Amino acid sequence: MHSSHHHTHRRRYHWPHLAIFVSLCIFFGSIAGLENLSGQATSHQIQAAVLPQTSLPHQIFLPLVLRRSLPVAPPAATATRTPSATAQATATLTPQPTFTPTPSPSPTPLPADSVIISSQNSYSLTLGSQRLFYVVGEVQNRAAVAVGNLRLVLELLDHSGNVLSTLPATAAEPLVGSHKSSPFRIVATLPDGFATYRLNVTRFEPGNAQAAVRLQAQNTSVYVDPASQWLYLYGEVPNPLSRSIHISSIWVVFYGADNHVVDVRTGAVFRPDLAPTNLAPFRLLVSDLPGSYTRWEAVIPYAETTTVLPTPLVPGGITEEHITDDYGNQSLRLSGEITNTTGLQTTHLQILGTFYGEDGKVVNAGVADFRRGYNGILSPVLHTDNPQQAKGPFLMELSVGPTSYVSRTLLATYDATLLPTRDDVQVMHTNVFTSPASANQPIPPLRTLVGEAYNQGDYYLSNVRIVATMYDAQNRVVNSIGGGLYPAVGGIYHNILPPGTAPNPESDRDVLSPFKWPVYPNQGADHIGFAVDYQFSTIRPAKSLSLTISSTPITLSQGLQFSATVQNTGTLPVKNVHLFTTIYNSTGEVLNVSDNCPITGSLAPQESRACQIVIPQPYEGWIPPYRVQVEGEDDQ
Secondary structure (H helix, E strand, C coil): CCCCCCCCCCCCCCCCCCCCCCCCCECCCCECCCCCCCCCCCCEEEECCCCECCCCCCCECCCCEEEECCCCCCCCCCCCCCCCCCCCCCCCCCCCCCCCCCCCCCCCCCCCCCEEEEEEEEEEEEECCEEEEEEEEEEEECCCCCEEEEEEEEEEECCCCCEEEEEEECCCCCEECCCCEEEEEEEEECCCCCCEEEEEEEEEEECCCCCCCCCCCEEEEEEECCCCCCEEEEEEEECCCCCEEEECCEEEEEECCCCCEEEEEEECECCCEECCCCEEEEEEEECCCCCCCCEEEEECCEEEECCCCCCCECCEEEEEEEEECCCCCEEEEEEEEEECCCCCEEEEEEEEEEEECCCCCEEEEEECEECCCCCCCECCCCCCCCHHHHEEEEEEEECCCCCCCCEEEEEEEEEEECCCCCCCEEEEEEEEEECCCCCCCCCCCCEEEEEEEEECCCCCEEEEEEEEEEECCCCCEEEEEEECCCCCCCEECCCEECCCCCCCHHHCHHHEEEEEEEECCCCCCCEEEEEEEEEECCCCECCCEEEEECCCCEECCCEEEEEEEEEECCCCCEEEEEEEEEEECCCCCEEEEEEEECCCCCECCCCEEEEEEEEECCCCCCCCCEEEEEEEEECC
16 A cells, blocks of 8 residues: 655745835925835745655655745836925924833842752762762752742862862752752762862742642552662652643652651653653662662652643553573563554554552553564554554563562553555565474574565665564464564564565565564464564665676585675675575475675675575475575665
């Protein structure tokens, strides 16, 4: 399916206005006439170029002509001067009143001690060759109104009290309510000669009569890793307002037994944009707390927005697996997929998980590894030829914190876009084979997924990413893999996928690109679905590469061996040269892909490289069909 998208670029023009200058001169002998000045407007035309979009996937620019013209003003008539008699009257000018703007009332300044530093602590850490100095604490607003635009200044001093360096800072919240406190955290690099420091509040202003509503973290819990003694803080933040909000960070203040600040740490919530009544889970790691604490409190700065956030998508097809490694460490692994049912193409997909214990508190939280391509793009399920294009598999693995829970919440946040949907790439000739087990290798035999990708569109494509989702008999996701150009581990072998020009791609395999991935674990897999992500490319494969294969392959016990020679016959260097061999069975399915002919660096003009290629024999005495391909890019 081919679709297009129109963009209209508009530019505003400022035209000369018709300026009429009137001069009234009163003379005792004559009265001067009026002269008209007229302006002329010109016609402009803009023509947009036709180019495939390369910065955003699935988008094409179409021709666009924008015209705008203004009529040309007709020439003004010339006034005829007629002699007149003696003037009968003299014009009198009446003075106009002068406008004086009313000044805005200045806010009453607050006393200098309205904002104080109520608690502070300092400590230093050495990271490599750097000595870092931390000053943490709270500022307290003792005024009857909220204060904003609050500024701090940290001064690092030597033994004589001389200032070595200064560092400005702010409180966590842009507006501190009346009789409220807000934390701060300052990190400085210690200069030579440092002895002590000085911290002052240098500025604040009266704010709104009532400060914004403070967000409160709920369902919080603490997990201490028994091996490292690191702290993991869990919880969630609700949005109690009637508008959407954006949360940039979460601040956590640790207090000692006397309510003195021990430390202040910052982190991010997993869901920064919250619609009304929505929840945002968070997890904060603290690895090096400078002292003991008795309690902690979260401060969550936010900004109100008028943006209407879309309803999150709910994942499906979930399977769960508890894993224990050789060291006894446990982890929780969830596999599933998202289906785009919004009717629009979605981007920036993020899958969030919140896990609750028996008391309803958050015992773990995490973000899934989303397998689908660039910025998490999913086509709408109703507007695609391949329904698999509307699905995106994910894998969520929690390797820290408790892995047992009573209930969970999984959801996917996203942005909607009007980018068109295209299904230019199809997957074919797929196969899964098992490597023969080795007597010296007790591990289970490795399974490998292979196939080919065919570009049936009109444009060259780059960053092609094949996504495979494995389902069990109940259509639950048991595994998912995906990747781009990374053949050493698994991926597609063509860096640039040319458009298919042959009526039947099977008869011209030059327009096909093989792909290959190891598959593990693969228990319970019943069937596989494929999706493809890509971007339009302005880069073309180099046409100056020639490939020569020796005519008589040598039969070995492991398979076939022959010589391949690649030459750059052009006038420009060629970079990213790689050679790969696809092996087929008698029905045309891909049996294996080999890239054991490394060509490092670039090929200079007229330079040649040769190597030996070995093709394994799947069955003794059988010579499989194969095809050797080479690819590179002009190095300009």
